[in-house]
Amino acid sequence: MKSRVLSVFAFLLLLLGLTACSGRKPVLRIYNWAEYLSDDVIEAFEKEFDVRVIVDVFDSNEAMYAKLRAGGGGYDIVVPSSYQVVRMAREGMLLELDHAKLPNLTHLDPLAEKFTQDPEHRWSVPYLITSAIIGYRGDRVEEIPDSWAVFDDTRFQGRMTLLDDQRETLGAALKFLGYSLNTTTVSEIGAARDVVIGWKRNIAKFESEQFRNGLLSAEFLVVHGYSSDLLQALEEDERIRLVLPREGISIALDDLVIPVDAPNPDLAHAFINFLHRPEVAAENMEWVMAMSPNQAAYPLLDPDFYANELIFFNEEIFAKSETIFDLGEEDQLYIRAWNEVKSAR
């Protein structure tokens, strides 16, 4: 009995020991969304720079922020959405970037500047652009209107979802009403809140994680979701249809940043620069199914991929759409409206 317990402990110590001494090579620690970086890109980087890469994953900007804010860091690269970047920079959580180590920034598409609150790239480098759109089951639902009004349709009651995100979902309602999704006018936010409360009676739930699997299994028939997820779902099942609402959508830019307490900032710079090599950026885009604002990479893409208007939006959509910006203290307006939505009966 005692010897068995001892041997278990010895085994554990051995395992712990193995972890401790397995890394002579320098290590790059990345904190990213799941499935948001190509494995081949990681391997190529590991080989070329003779380092080891550890990727940890988070499931929302908020959870990531709560953890880093409390000091749970130790990462060299983090991938927040651009509105989160401003917040993190303001709180002194980010390292100022050294542009001398990032020569590939010259490849950046000037278009990306529309979607960032950090146009000089003092703290962040654009990584990938995605959007929040509507997906539905073509086999269960006849053609739906290209409008956010679909969430008013009682035919799909209990089989639709909206994102569980205050800015995205109130933003969709603001767009539906023809307002800016970064408005700080109380009456406009109030009107959007009432629209979402109406939608809420028709949906199964607010869902930011399961809309893709729910759509694939036909548990949900109409979902509001992120384009990269929905495009990956479409690849798998051609019965899925995607719609860009004519009122406009929110386009999100996810950025690469280096936390102020990064153990290995030099390697982090090298990695950011690596990701913006045209051939690497092109490979990563096709893997994740999202647009990287890297001009030099566009010619290297598969022409079909480059022609996909759900990834590379046309001028018209760009003109109507906006990016969620950090509103500083005015964010409270959205928090309050969202709490009212959540507790409405």
Next chain:
Amino acid sequence: MKRSRFPLWVTAGVMLFFYLPVVVLVVNSFNQSRSSGPWTGFTLDWYVRLMGRRDIWMAFRNTLIVATGASAASMVLGTLAAFALHRYRSRLQDVHYTMIFTPLVVPEILLGVSLLLLFVALGVERNLWVLFIGHTTFCISYVAMVVLARLQDFDFSVVEAARDLGAGPWITVRRVLLPLLAPGILAGGLLAFTLSIDDYVISFFLSGPGTTTLPIQINAMIRRDAPALINALSSLMLCVTFLLVWLSQKLNKESRT
């Protein structure tokens, strides 16, 4: 005299209830559909893909290390605590009792944030030891509670009898006390182990670079990745568990005969 069959039926029903999702999970690990929806065809693809996923196996290994360590430590600490609580009636034990069950009351999120703030203040690097400490902290209470239930009407005259018969304190503990308490300690340890391998909230805050545990990995993967992949992993875990249980039973039987 005939015993009622009713408890037997309830037990059978509960077993069915327990294994229903497990069957669904195992079946779906062979389903071609990524999203575990309707059956679309048989495949072993998920198992093949699972083998190539370094990140999942790392997370799996971390989870096992932490769960084994935390359940072992909490079995020792929890049993000692339960024993003290049962044996003595004093001001100290009143405080002790309150301390043992308050962790059960505090919401997990709060526990996670507060432990993270503590480790940040101490400047500790977030390695597996940190997770081990966090898990042990919430497991102690569960073990203590279960062992305490076992100690109900524990007859201390047994201990005194053993001592009167000349057994030293160590022998008394090992030959009399531990065997009597073993089912309780084992039950508590099992509970602690299942709690530890399932913990998401506290682990989320306490994990650092490279110490991702399985629940964290799964939570992040479930959004974009296929649940089928995790179903395959769970099925493998079930197989290994059954194998271990069967082996330990066999060994036990052999050592007895």
Next chain:
Amino acid sequence: MKTEKFQSPRVLEALLTGPGLIWLLVFFLLPTFNVLLISFRPSTLTGGIGEGWTLETFTQLRNPNYPLIVFRTLWVSAWITALCLLFSIPVAYCLARAPARWKTRLLLLIMVPFLTNFIIRVFAWKVILHPEGWVASAFIAVGWMEAGTQLLYNVHAVVLVSVYTYLPFSLLPVYAAAEKFDFTLLEAAMDLGCKRLEAFLKVFVPGISRGVWTATLLVLIPNLGAYVIPDIIGGHRSMMLGNIIARRLFSDRNLPHAAALSSLLTLLVLVPMVVVIFVRRRREAST
């Protein structure tokens, strides 16, 4: 010499109490207390923690929606606990009366499903309760449910999956107590003219009362703060207190408010519990 040390009850008591108590002091009481203090801090509008002290957070708790959510949390948790006990007591009885070599085997058989991952088990329930799955089809055929509606995302689904998840938590302590129950007492009671059910309720259930009590604690309390199951299985009409705390912490970035809600929840449970526990302990001590 050694024996002497063991015979001194105070030293032995300190030795037994010390390790666990110190561990919990350092890794539980100290950090939690620190966070509870934060609830008296003002929150900055950008999500940080301000300077100085305030009671403002507690006045914000007078939110007209909170009473409903608190009531729902209590009601749902009570249901889950009651159902768990209802199932565990007969099962524990059955296990405890099983032949010795079957006991561990059955216990392990019961525990094995719970060695898979919790979230995955919850997702397996989503497959079972899928609106086009076989359970739903059966319900529609019998006429219990309309086609095209959902079995998921309501309070009943939350109760079902929570009972599934927490049943082992009530089963283990009840079994641990039942295992050493003296079953001849039951036969004696029946010899004295008790009906089978009567003997079960009046002799067996009181005989394992501490196990039942522990099971109640282990199921009720975690459910009061639960948020993962209501989040995945519940809909927007089954929000619980745990969901609100998570939202205050993650999406509103208001740590003081989250801390205040948590301390409120803790006090809500702790105060009645402390009273009950001490009454019980005193009574046990006196008998």
